[in-house]
Structures are given as structure tokens and as C-alpha cells.
Amino acid sequence: MAEAGDIVHVSDRDGVILVRLLAGTVRTEAEVDALGRGLLSVAEVPGRQVVLSFLGVKHLTSLVLGQLIQVHKRLAESGGEIRLADIDPQIYEVFAITHLDRLFKIYEREDEALASFAGGAEA
Amino acid sequence: MTANLPKTDDRGAWIERVLATNLAEIRPAERDVLARLKELAYDDDHLFAVRLAFEEALVNAMKHGNQSDPNRSVRVRYRVSPECVEICVADEGPGFNPGAVPDPTANENLDKPCGRGIMLMRCYMDKVEFTPEGNEVLMVKNREP
Numbered sequence: 001m002a003e004a005g006d007i008v009h010v011s012d013r014d015g016v017i018l019v020r021l022l023a024g025t026v027r028t029e030a031e032v033d034a035l036g037r038g039l040l041s042v043a044e045v046p047g048r049q050v051v052l053s054f055l056g057v058k059h060l061t062s063l064v065l066g067q068l069i070q071v072h073k074r075l076a077e078s079g080g081e082i083r084l085a086d087i088d089p090q091i092y093e094v095f096a097i098t099h100l101d102r103l104f105k106i107y108e109r110e111d112e113a114l115a116s117f118a119g120g121a122e123a
Numbered sequence: 124m125t126a127n128l129p130k131t132d133d134r135g136a137w138i139e140r141v142l143a144t145n146l147a148e149i150r151p152a153e154r155d156v157l158a159r160l161k162e163l164a165y166d167d168d169h170l171f172a173v174r175l176a177f178e179e180a181l182v183n184a185m186k187h188g189n190q191s192d193p194n195r196s197v198r199v200r201y202r203v204s205p206e207c208v209e210i211c212v213a214d215e216g217p218g219f220n221p222g223a224v225p226d227p228t229a230n231e232n233l234d235k236p237c238g239r240g241i242m243l244m245r246c247y248m249d250k251v252e253f254t255p256e257g258n259e260v261l262m263v264k265n266r267e268p
Binding site for chain 1: 145146147150167168171174178179182227228233234235236237239240242243246
């Protein structure tokens, strides 16, 4: 069974939680579940501000999108938020096609996404 | 009902694989399909599209069609020619009505975690056809738009 730590790396950047996906693809049941556990554990703290970096991710499926949506909802319930960054153009197109670019604030780079929380900036 | 696939024609014979209902089974089949695309010099956009649609179809077949039942299998047939890529995926579930799947881009569905797979298949492939029972899908991606 994949562990969450195999799929995501979590760090605290001045109060904003930065999550980096470690795997270029997340597709087996175990990997998708591990991603979900990793992200939901981050969302357990109410009101958390989270940046998820897709750096190096070249492929994803709707299962991963589903996990992101669950985390988005969990955080939103407690006043928190997840913002996305470093998304490959082909994967960005998936977000655009599914209109999830309306649900998530998406930044070009993770430092921009981190700074957006510090400054309260809108995407 | 089974999708009406031509057995052989000028695009060659179909390759058939029977997969157990386990998402880990997808990778070897996908690797073979993508290798054939690369061999015929399909571009990166085609590789991305076929990979995404292939995975979505198989995930749907295993999770929704076979309801993750390890005693059921998924039959996948494919062939790659210089003109197009054809993929057929059949599960052993009761089928469904693809027309009844809610639009995942509607405002009321935007934050629902499921329902995007078929939409992505339709967006990235040139043809997506389900059998009337809904437990088999044929997808085609043409080299030329």
C-alpha cells in the first residue's frame, strides 16, 4: 500500500502549507488513496491555507480531480482554501475543460501562490 | 451487445487484453498503446489525449462498471494505425445510460468529486460511442483533425 509520504511532501511556509506532488503520475487505487489521505490530513486543521504544486506532474486522471475537490470542500468548510500552482499546460487544459479553473485559484508558480495568501491577493 | 468492430481491414488487426479489475492493471496495457503511437510518430498532444481517454475509460469500467469487483474483468481491444487510434473497452457490469450523467461543468455540479471521466473522453477523442447497454465504449482518435 502506498503511503501518503510517497505521494506528497508537505512543508510549512510561514503559515501557508505547501504540498508538492512527488509522483509524476497518480493512478493506481493505492496511489490515489494515498494522495487523498495526504491532502485530507493537511485539511484537518481548520482554516488552513494550502498551496498544491504540480511541478513535474505530466499526467492526471479524474480520480485525482475528485480528490482535489474533496480537499477544497473540506478546507472551505472551515474557512481555509487550497490554491494550485506549477501546472503543466496540458494538465491546465484539463482544468479548463472541466471548468475547475473556476473552482480553484491557479497560479503559474508556487511562490506566486504562496505570496497570494500572504497578501490576500485574488487570482 | 458488443461493439461492431471490423475484424481486420487496411488498419490491421486488433490487439486484445483481458484485465483484472485492478487499477494497477492499466499501466502495462497503456504502455503498449503509447509505444505503438510513438512508433508511428504521433505527436505529444495525441499521446496525452489517448493516454487520458484510455485511463478514464478503464477507470470507469473497473470502478463504475465492474464496481471494483475483483471477480469481474475488463476486456480492452485496440489498434494503432498511421491514420488513427481505436480503443474499445468492455466491462462486465450492468451498463448505464451515458446520456444521464450530469454535466460536471454545471455550477451545481462543479464541486462534486465524480462525473468528469466521460466528458474528458469526449473532449480528447474524436469519436466516443457506447453500446446501448452502456457497458462497452469505442473511442477513436484521428491523426488529422
